[in-house]
Amino acid sequence: MTQHVAPIVLDPAARDADAEHRLLRAQGAVARVDILGVEAWSVTDPALLKELLTGQDVSKDGRRHWPGYDEAVRTWPLALWVAAMNMFTAYGGDHRRLRRIVAPALSARRTAALEPVVQGVVDGLLDGLETTPAGGVAELRERFAYPLPIAVIGHLMGVPEDRGADFRGLVDGVFDTMLTPEEAAGNNQRLYAMLDDLIADRRAHPGDDLTSALIAMRADEDGEGGAALSEGELRDTLLLMINAGYETTVNLVDQAITTLLTHPGQLAHVRSGRATWADVVEETLRHEPPVKHLPLRYAVADIPLPDGRTILKGEAILASYAAANRHPDWHPDPDAFDVTRLTKEHLAFGHGIHFCLGAALARLEGVTALRSFFDRFPDAELAVPADRLEPMASLISNGHRSLPVRLRPAAA
Ligand code: HEM
Numbered sequence: 001m002t003q004h005v006a007p008i009v010l011d012p013a014a015r016d017a018d019a020e021h022r023l024l025r026a027q028g029a030v031a032r033v034d035i036l037g038v039e040a041w042s043v044t045d046p047a048l049l050k051e052l053l054t055g056q057d058v059s060k061d062g063r064r065h066w067p068g069y070d071e072a073v074r075t076w077p078l079a080l081w082v083a084a085m086n087m088f089t090a091y092g093g094d095h096r097r098l099r100r101i102v103a104p105a106l107s108a109r110r111t112a113a114l115e116p117v118v119q120g121v122v123d124g125l126l127d128g129l130e131t132t133p134a135g136g137v138a139e140l141r142e143r144f145a146y147p148l149p150i151a152v153i154g155h156l157m158g159v160p161e162d163r164g165a166d167f168r169g170l171v172d173g174v175f176d177t178m179l180t181p182e183e184a185a186g187n188n189q190r191l192y193a194m195l196d197d198l199i200a201d202r203r204a205h206p207g208d209d210l211t212s213a214l215i216a217m218r219a220d221e222d223g224e225g226g227a228a229l230s231e232g233e234l235r236d237t238l239l240l241m242i243n244a245g246y247e248t249t250v251n252l253v254d255q256a257i258t259t260l261l262t263h264p265g266q267l268a269h270v271r272s273g274r275a276t277w278a279d280v281v282e283e284t285l286r287h288e289p290p291v292k293h294l295p296l297r298y299a300v301a302d303i304p305l306p307d308g309r310t311i312l313k314g315e316a317i318l319a320s321y322a323a324a325n326r327h328p329d330w331h332p333d334p335d336a337f338d339v340t341r342l343t344k345e346h347l348a349f350g351h352g353i354h355f356c357l358g359a360a361l362a363r364l365e366g367v368t369a370l371r372s373f374f375d376r377f378p379d380a381e382l383a384v385p386a387d388r389l390e391p392m393a394s395l396i397s398n399g400h401r402s403l404p405v406r407l408r409p410a411a412a
Helices: 017-025 046-054 069-075 079-083 092-106 108-113 115-129 140-145 147-157 161-175 181-204 210-216 231-245 247-262 264-271 277-287 321-325 359-376
Strands: 030-035 038-043 137-139 294-299 316-319 404-406
Touching: 017 030, 017 321, 038 046, 038 294, 046 316, 046 321, 069 079, 079 294, 092 108, 092 210, 092 231, 108 359, 115 140, 115 147, 115 359, 137 140, 140 147, 140 247, 140 359, 147 161, 147 210, 147 231, 147 247, 147 359, 161 181, 161 231, 181 210, 181 231, 210 231, 231 247, 247 264, 247 277, 247 359, 264 277, 277 321, 277 359
Parallel strands: 038 316
Antiparallel strands: 030 038, 137 404, 294 316
């Protein structure tokens, strides 16, 4: 059998992601794709994907396991996704070490303790939205979805309240693709300087926050009592929290609000008590996961597939979470958004050894944001026809370029 048929070239502008995902699923459990010039196996079969994400035959460490690594770092637009040095791209023992250090800071107990903080941030943002004249239009990504996770991450990391606005400005700069290279470099320098100030401050005055917890971690195995994270790893781990927890959460809030506004019957299920806000969050994560494809993984050994093909050692693998979530073997009528589904299982947070460490926090933010928004603005409606909402031009991030919504506060 021909191992390498011509790859499907994924559309970088992601103009019709659903159609592209259908095309990928039609190729079988895996499809040969070209993602911005790099060839990879896109895995869309949920059972196979879970198996690959659990075992040791697949790595995220391109330095060690991908012959294409050096060239990609030089030339690939998504180089940062493979070149960053933190748990996201670590394998085996390195991954276990880095993950074990961060995990306690995002434990169920710590996350639950953040509930009043999340509610406070949400209430403050909704107070701001209430200043929109009745019937006026607010851009909800900018005024609600973005400021929420960045305020929560700032709190989690122990960023002092009076530096919150600076912090958000610097973090926004990391995601702003319109900056010149000089502006971007200046922004990164200022963000690193701010993280260094934060680390120095928390070292001198430890608090009940993630930065202090990471500083306090000690290597437990070598018995030398040294810091478990080097200064560089500490900084890059804080950066990972920002990168992993920011735009993903924005997209969750964006997609949930959009889908409820375009499917009023689903909102009615929640209002009548037939479904909960947690159901809305889970169904949104299944139907419109914030991350569509996750680059990249690499075969550590040859991986034979059930259909006779083989992923060869060293070949790249793309976890195609959005396509897998709507696989017809997994859910009946998979394209329908239905908050009353009995099982809403999904892979939006990944699976196995790299499963999202912030999943509980993301769920808390999602539920709090949606419940409070629809309480405050029960008659909100999209300010443009749904088919005029433009998707972000990204194969990874699944959100809209903007979300204009007409607001009418609830009658007193
Ligand atoms: C709706 C919001 C979120 C979504 C959809 C999401 C999704 C994901 C996914 C898909 C992965 C696994 C990537 C892979 O395939 O290897 C991941 C990993 C991770 N996420 Fe999230 N995430 C969200 C929010 C957060 C938040 C709020 C935080 C923390 C503040 C966070 C921290 C992390 C970390 C540290 C990892 C790396 C885990 C590892 O490599 O072992 N995420 N996330």
